[in-house]
Amino acid sequence: MNNMRLTLKSRPEGRLGPEHFDRVEEDLGPLADGKARIRVLYVSLDPAMRGWVSASTDSYLPPVPLGDTMRSLGVGVVEDSKSDAYKPGDWVTGMTGWTQFLDVGPGELSVVPQVASLEDYIGILGLPGATAWYGLVVEGEAKEGQTLCVTGAAGSVGSLVGQIGKALGLRVIGIAGTQEKCDWLVNDLSFDAALNYRTDDLDKGLKEFAPGGIDLHFENVGGDPFNAALKNMAPFGRMIFCGFISVYNGEATATPPEMTAIVRKRLTLKGYVMTDHFDKFPAIFQELGKLMMEGKLKYRLDVTTGLENAPTAFNKLFDGTNKGKLAVKVADL
Numbered sequence: 001m002n003n004m005r006l007t008l009k010s011r012p013e014g015r016l017g018p019e020h021f022d023r024v025e026e027d028l029g030p031l032a033d034g035k036a037r038i039r040v041l042y043v044s045l046d047p048a049m050r051g052w053v054s055a056s057t058d059s060y061l062p063p064v065p066l067g068d069t070m071r072s073l074g075v076g077v078v079e080d081s082k083s084d085a086y087k088p089g090d091w092v093t094g095m096t097g098w099t100q101f102l103d104v105g106p107g108e109l110s111v112v113p114q115v116a117s118l119e120d121y122i123g124i125l126g127l128p129g130a131t132a133w134y135g136l137v138v139e140g141e142a143k144e145g146q147t148l149c150v151t152g153a154a155g156s157v158g159s160l161v162g163q164i165g166k167a168l169g170l171r172v173i174g175i176a177g178t179q180e181k182c183d184w185l186v187n188d189l190s191f192d193a194a195l196n197y198r199t200d201d202l203d204k205g206l207k208e209f210a211p212g213g214i215d216l217h218f219e220n221v222g223g224d225p226f227n228a229a230l231k232n233m234a235p236f237g238r239m240i241f242c243g244f245i246s247v248y249n250g251e252a253t254a255t256p257p258e259m260t261a262i263v264r265k266r267l268t269l270k271g272y273v274m275t276d277h278f279d280k281f282p283a284i285f286q287e288l289g290k291l292m293m294e295g296k297l298k299y300r301l302d303v304t305t306g307l308e309n310a311p312t313a314f315n316k317l318f319d320g321t322n323k324g325k326l327a328v329k330v331a332d333l
């Protein structure tokens, strides 16, 4: 069977591009005993992947070695199996990588129930959904009546954070990068308010929305939106750090944050990484499934077709041109 995969050729300075990958065409040969052959259907494009291709070993996962298939989450279907853990037709999720096919043993990928759409397993019932729920509810200890601010609010994680917050009875303000995204947050997702970090005065807007301060802040981007939130935290407020996409390509932040607010306001700051918590995904998906059934979670996918287009499509995350969860369709079901 013919396979195509993308392997990491060199490490980028700045943005990732097609020049950093080799396209490997190969014959997979017969399936070994104890293994299942997976046809990959979607691969997920996540901002963290920019960190995975850097040389730094000072992170929660080791760098992708040069010459290896690019690491990524994905969903696929079992094409053939010589393993008791998988049967043909099963849907699987996990670290598939940028490949059309892969052979896996027991435990390498998770079989998921076919009760939702395949696309749901990339988004709401995938890393973004788990990250949003865990960060807000477990790390954030979100409580009814609190004022919540989320940056990267129209993105894959951020849009779910805000909607889960609304479902739990919080007042929610989102910060995003275009008027279209802000309108979507307020008109379609029922956020209470939204600010455009490119055109609005964030400090003024946050003061108007939260005169008593922000009780709970969920950070996805860093830079000026983070600084504005830090300045407007309520005493004893909680800040949850999910990501800092504004610096992943090596850019410096424009303004140093007013760190004295952490002491003056007696804030609690907490960072977390969802890949530490794969064991909690099933329980979180039960909770998200309930909200989906109640029609409380809307979600959009931004899909590019063709694995070879993954390196270019990846940069939509940094241009802000992705409208929803960014993914690449590798094959039809």
Ligand SMILES: NC(=O)c1ccc[n+]([C@@H]2O[C@H](COP(=O)([O-])OP(=O)(O)OC[C@H]3O[C@@H](n4cnc5c(N)ncnc54)[C@H](OP(=O)(O)O)[C@@H]3O)[C@@H](O)[C@H]2O)c1
Residues within 6 Å of the ligand: 045, 046, 047, 048, 127, 128, 131, 152, 153, 154, 155, 156, 157, 158, 175, 176, 177, 178, 181, 220, 221, 223, 241, 242, 243, 244, 245, 246, 247, 272, 273, 274, 275, 316, 317, 318, 319, 320, 321, 322, 324, 325, 326
């Ligand atoms: N801790 C974890 O386990 C975990 C898991 C998943 C994701 N994350 C983090 O969550 C964050 C969001 O990830 P996602 O997958 O949901 O992506 P996403 O929000 O769907 O897409 C990224 C968005 O970030 C915004 N952005 C890009 N550069 C920016 C900049 N310089 N300043 C302000 N905003 C910028 C853009 O929206 P605008 O148009 O609004 O600028 C873009 O659409 C990332 O920081 C990611 O690393 C963390």
